[in-house]
Amino acid sequence: MATTLTEEQTPPIDAMEVVYQRPEALTDVPTHYCPGCGHGIAHRMVGEVIDELGIRTQTIGVAPVGCAVFAYNYFNMDFIEAAHGRAPATATGIKRVFPDRIVFTYQGDGDLAAIGTAEIVHAAMRGEKITVVFINNAIYGMTGGQMAPTTLPGMKTTSSPSGRDVEATGQPARMSELLATLPGAAYIVRRSLHNVREIRKARKAILTAFKVQQAGLGLSMVELLSSCPTNWGMTPSDAMKWVEENMVPVYPLGDYKVVDAVRDL
Amino acid sequence: MLNGWIDIHKDRCKGCGLCVAACPKGVIALAEDQVNAHGYHPARLEDPEGECTGCAICAVACPDVCITVYRMPKRVEADAPAVAASA
Numbered sequence: 001m002a003t004t005l006t007e008e009q010t011p012p013i014d015a016m017e018v019v020y021q022r023p024e025a026l027t028d029v030p031t032h033y034c035p036g037c038g039h040g041i042a043h044r045m046v047g048e049v050i051d052e053l054g055i056r057t058q059t060i061g062v063a064p065v066g067c068a069v070f071a072y073n074y075f076n077m078d079f080i081e082a083a084h085g086r087a088p089a090t091a092t093g094i095k096r097v098f099p100d101r102i103v104f105t106y107q108g109d110g111d112l113a114a115i116g117t118a119e120i121v122h123a124a125m126r127g128e129k130i131t132v133v134f135i136n137n138a139i140y141g142m143t144g145g146q147m148a149p150t151t152l153p154g155m156k157t158t159s160s161p162s163g164r165d166v167e168a169t170g171q172p173a174r175m176s177e178l179l180a181t182l183p184g185a186a187y188i189v190r191r192s193l194h195n196v197r198e199i200r201k202a203r204k205a206i207l208t209a210f211k212v213q214q215a216g217l218g219l220s221m222v223e224l225l226s227s228c229p230t231n232w233g234m235t236p237s238d239a240m241k242w243v244e245e246n247m248v249p250v251y252p253l254g255d256y257k258v259v260d261a262v263r264d265l
Numbered sequence: 266m267l268n269g270w271i272d273i274h275k276d277r278c279k280g281c282g283l284c285v286a287a288c289p290k291g292v293i294a295l296a297e298d299q300v301n302a303h304g305y306h307p308a309r310l311e312d313p314e315g316e317c318t319g320c321a322i323c324a325v326a327c328p329d330v331c332i333t334v335y336r337m338p339k340r341v342e343a344d345a346p347a348v349a350a351s352a
């Protein structure tokens with residue numbers, strides 16, 4: 001049977017039921033992300049969680065600067081583009097004006113862990129009731145693969161061609177551990193996207209993070225270890241293996257702060 | 266008996282191969298003989314034996330949200346052995 005590439009296909013047996021499809025919280029457009037980029041997985045999980053909680057029309061997102069700068073095109077809800085690194089400050093303003101809305105930021109490591117470190121730290125200190133989705137791929141993706149504060153020791157990037165020298169540039173920024181020390185943070189966890197089991201755990205964490213905001217417990221953040229096949233110079237599958245073998249030992253997965261009230265949600 | 270089936274939005278697929286690596290039955294492959302609108306070889310279901318169970322692991326792994334998963338309802342599955350026996 002000849003089919004054109006754009007033709008939508010229907011299952012061979014009419015009785016078949018749809019068990020998995022695109023969430024309503026994502027717009028029906030292709031993304032600009034490179035093949036195999038973890039951003040698409042993270043977008044989908046956030047979309048699924050928002051659909052599951054039925055909060056799409058009450059949710060306001062804040063987009064970062066970085067590869068995810070066009071996130072406002074992909075989420076089917078109200079979105080604001082923040083200045084580089086300032087998403088938690090923008091979200092603070094929105095949440096204080098509209099305390100009944102669900103406000104989340106979606107930030108990469110160049111945005112949250114470099115230029116925007118002050119904003120996320122102070123948002124956590126103030127205990128802002130926002131949710132942060134933090135994508136850590138240990139490199140500046142959009143600008144061409146330069147070294148980030150999260151780059152692993154010895155990792156080669158375009159601005160550290162012989163590997164990151166920890167004597168000159170310090171150790172990787174472990175943001176979850178840092179933010180977990182602040183009293184205003186209610187839920188700080190790190191998950192990974194390197195295989196389906198970890199993706200499912202990450203989705204559960206994002207669900208909990210949004211529930212923490214609904215309960216008004218404080219700042220909730222899910223750090224997601226993700227890949228950058230283009231700037232790492234690997235195939236998407238190899239990049240996922242690299243996350244598991246190299247990033248997870250430096251950024252251990254786990255719950256860094258979970259206040260007691262979260263367990264009752 | 267066909268239990269599962271997936272529809273891959275071919276023009277949205279970027280041919281990253283994460284679904285190919287994730288599929289526990291190994292029934293997804295990149296279509297080396299096809300090129301989509303963006304110039305990638307899209308993934309497709311190659312399942313002549315009907316091994317797909319509709320587990321949706323491919324869809325969970327897909328970064329471009331281009332896989333829709335279908336599965337036979339449980340009620341019909343229960344009837345299936347009787348149909349197979351009479352055939």
